Amino acid sequence: MKREVVITGIGILSPIGNGRGEFWHNCLAGTAAVETIPEQWRDYNSYSSPIWAPMHEPDYTQYPLSRAEKMQMDPVQLFTLISADMAVADAGFTKELRDEKKNTYILPEVHPDRCGVVMGTGNGGLVSYTGSAATHIVTPIKKTVDAYCKKMAGSDSSSDTPGPFRFSSRFNPFSVAMTMPNACSAVLSIKYSFPGLSMTVSSACASGTTAIGTAFRAIRTGDIDMALTGGAEYLADPYGGIFRAFDTAKTLVQADGNFDRANRPFDKKRSGFLFSGGGAAVLVLEEAEHARRRGKQPVAAIESYSETCDAFTIMGMDPDGRQIDKMYSTLFTNAACEPEDIAYINTHGTGTIINDETESRIIEKVFGKKPLVNATKSLTGHTIGASGALETAVTALSIQDQFVHPCANLDDPIRELNFVTDARQEHEIEWALNQSFGFGGHIAGLILKKPALP
Numbered sequence: 126m127k128r129e130v131v132i133t134g135i136g137i138l139s140p141i142g143n144g145r146g147e148f149w150h151n152c153l154a155g156t157a158a159v160e161t162i163p164e165q166w167r168d169y170n171s172y173s174s175p176i177w178a179p180m181h182e183p184d185y186t187q188y189p190l191s192r193a194e195k196m197q198m199d200p201v202q203l204f205t206l207i208s209a210d211m212a213v214a215d216a217g218f219t220k221e222l223r224d225e226k227k228n229t230y231i232l233p234e235v236h237p238d239r240c241g242v243v244m245g246t247g248n249g250g251l252v253s254y255t256g257s258a259a260t261h262i263v264t265p266i267k268k269t270v271d272a273y274c275k276k277m278a279g280s281d282s283s284s285d286t287p288g289p290f291r292f293s294s295r296f297n298p299f300s301v302a303m304t305m306p307n308a309c310s311a312v313l314s315i316k317y318s319f320p321g322l323s324m325t326v327s328s329a330c331a332s333g334t335t336a337i338g339t340a341f342r343a344i345r346t347g348d349i350d351m352a353l354t355g356g357a358e359y360l361a362d363p364y365g366g367i368f369r370a371f372d373t374a375k376t377l378v379q380a381d382g383n384f385d386r387a388n389r390p391f392d393k394k395r396s397g398f399l400f401s402g403g404g405a406a407v408l409v410l411e412e413a414e415h416a417r418r419r420g421k422q423p424v425a426a427i428e429s430y431s432e433t434c435d436a437f438t439i440m441g442m443d444p445d446g447r448q449i450d451k452m453y454s455t456l457f458t459n460a461a462c463e464p465e466d467i468a469y470i471n472t473h474g475t476g477t478i479i480n481d482e483t484e485s486r487i488i489e490k491v492f493g494k495k496p497l498v499n500a501t502k503s504l505t506g507h508t509i510g511a512s513g514a515l516e517t518a519v520t521a522l523s524i525q526d527q528f529v530h531p532c533a534n535l536d537d538p539i540r541e542l543n544f545v546t547d548a549r550q551e552h553e554i555e556w557a558l559n560q561s562f563g564f565g566g567h568i569a570g571l572i573l574k575k576p577a578l579p
Contacts, residue, residue, distance in 0.1 A: 130344045131423035131576055133416050134216025134409030135518050136208035140178040140401055140505050144211060149522050152530040155548045157504045159384055159399065166365030174377035176384045177368065178506025180361060180402030183207065191228040199250030199303040200359040202312050204405035209313050209353050216409040217421050223318055231318050234419055241322030241349040242313045243340040244407075245332030245356035247510030247563075248367075249306030249325075255362040257300040264294055313353050313407075322349055329563030330473070330507070331432075332356050333406065333514030338430035338569060340410050350415045356514035357405035368400055374440065378476060389534035390474040390500035391481050391544065398475040401506030406514035408521075413576075423576040425521035428556075429459035435566040442480050442562060446487040452560070452570050453491055460572045462556055467496050467572070469529055469557040471520045474500025475507055480562065485540040497552055499545045503533035513561035517571060520559040524575050527551050 135145045140158035142148040158178040166172070185195050188207045195203065213220065213232065220230040231237065302308055307325040314323040322343060326336040333356025340354035360367045371377050379396040380387040388399040416423055431452045437443035457463060470492065472484055488498065501516045502508075508515060523529050529545045529552055538544055560570040 128345050128347060129413035130341050130427045131411055131413045131416055132408050132425050132427065132521050133411050133421050133423050134212040134214070135424065135521065136211025136215060136407045137405070137515065137518060138183060138204050138208055139404040139508070139515060140180050143183055145215060152501070152504060152519060153528055153549050155504065155531040155533055157385070157388065157533045158401070158506060159388060161384065162365065162368065165363065166368065169364050169366070170369055172365070172369065172372050173375070174372050174379060174397065174400070176378065176380055176387060176399065178399050178401040180359065180404050180508070189228070194228060197299040197302065198312065199253040201246060201250055201357050201403065202303070202308050204359060204403065205244060205309045205357045205407065206312055206316060208355065208357070208405040208407040209316070212353065212407040212409050217419065229316055229318055235351050237319050238321055239350040240317070240319045241340065241343055241352045242310045242319055243322070243324045243326060243336045243343070243352060243354045244309040244313065245326040245328070245336030245510050245514065246306050246309050246358055247327060247329050247332050248358060248360065250304040250308065251367060252359055252362045253297070253300060253303035255364065255366055257297060257304070259364070260294065260296050267294070309357050317353070327510070328567040328569070329565055330509055331513055331561040331563035331567040331569040332510035333512060334517060334559065334561040334569040334571060335432055335513070335567070337408060337410070337514060337517050338432060338571060341427050341430050344410055344412050350412045352410045353407055354410055355405065355407040356511040358508050358510040359403035360509065361402035371400055376477060386534045388476060388503060388506065390476040390503050390532065391485055391538055391540070392535050393537045393539050395476045395478065395481060398477055398502065399506035401508040404505065404508040404511040404515060406511060406518045408514065408518060425524045425573045426576040428462070428572045428574045429456045430571050431455035431459070432567070432569040435568060437566050440564050442483055443566070444479060444483050446483050448568050449487045450491065452568050456558070456570050456572050462572065464492050465495065466556045467492060467558050468554045469497040469520070469523055469552070471516045471523070471557065471559040472498060472500050473560055473562045474502050476502065482539060484562070485542060489540055489542060494541060494543055496543060497529050497545050498542045499529060499532040501530070503535070504530065513559070513569065516561070517559050520557050520573050524554050524557055524573055527554055529554070
């Protein structure tokens with residue numbers, strides 16, 4: 126007999142709001158994040174895309190982080206810790222301090238050997254890496270360059286006239302720990318004293334969904350009873366170098382001056398995806414009976430998970446979509462449902478030309494025009510490794526509240542699907558699907574369902 130797996134807690138940091146309540150309120154209101162890129166980035170390069178969805182670092186003093194954690198961790202790890210703290214509280218667990226100096230806890234309601242951590246990230250601590258690289262490379266030449274800049278500025282310039290470099294001259298001794306991708310999972314295992322399963326998944330833009338699916342399987346098969354899982358990303362380096370990589374690859378949204386309406390997945394005028402500075406979502410997954418014993422009503426149940434790879438190109442999706450079909454077939458078989466049961470599809474929906482065309486065509490072929498369809502990236506931008514986790518959270522909340530957020534800026538759809546464009550309209554949702562695609566050909570999907578009443 127397969128064990129039932131449920132979502133009992135959600136914690137979120139995102140470009141459109143922090144915390145489950147604020148995030149979900151802004152989703153349903155159709156609030157979208159978009160700003161012009163930082164002016165200081167233009168000191169290093171010119172860009173084709175002028176906008177992004179910023180992920181502003183939160184006020185870390187408002188969260189239970191130690192001084193050492195704030196000094197020794199990349200923002201992607203801090204995002205993970207903060208989102209997990211929210212999720213643990215949302216799931217109704219009690220935290221007991223285990224080690225004050227290390228700022229670690231135990232959860233008395235769970236057996237630590239029956240718990241696990243699976244996090245997804247596309248890039249890990251890449252921002253810390255860029256900072257360390259700048260310190261290592263630039264320090265020897267900074268004095269020479271600054272002296273030259275002062276000379277060119279004229280004799281009236283101040284002695285502390287800054288040069289063009291923004292970096293710390295002190296090489297961070299924690300650089301290795303800050304940059305390694307597995308730290309996203311490791312910090313959670315340490316924080317909550319979970320000595321067992323601890324895994325980081327990196328499958329590009331499908332990382333969050335793949336991580337949740339991996340945790341789901343571990344609970345379904347009986348390896349563990351509870352997991353902290355999701356995705357995290359932070360890509361707002363001070364030089365704009367990470368943004369430039371996507372910009373140079375011609376994947377980013379273009380804008381004709383109307384920046385607020387430039388990000389438009391599934392619209393005929395789409396031009397690319399809106400780069401996001403990052404975000405994080407951590408979900409608490411539990412075996413259903415484990416949650417019932419605690420008296421916790423789930424947000425949603427996860428019925429099945431499937432992943433595959435189209436083995437086509439590193440940066441492009443196979444336009445025939447055969448592996449997406451394969452993913453669907455496995456999902457339906459494992460969930461014991463049919464395509465007509467799916468009432469809502471949270472798409473990958475990036476706004477890129479080929480991907481949106483392929484995704485929408487396969488949806489129409491398999492599901493027809495019945496299910497509700499939207500794209501969370503129309504609001505948050507593309508948070509890369511965090512996107513699948515944020516979108517799984519959105520799918521779960523849509524099932525719980527029976528509301529679906531609108532797909533922003535969708536004026537002229539590329540296909541006649543049942544796209545959601547109205548804010549705060551109630552819908553009947555029993556079964557829902559979330560799907561993610563990533564560079565390298567990664568394809569992953571989850572089927573969620575309204576949980577049975579206790």
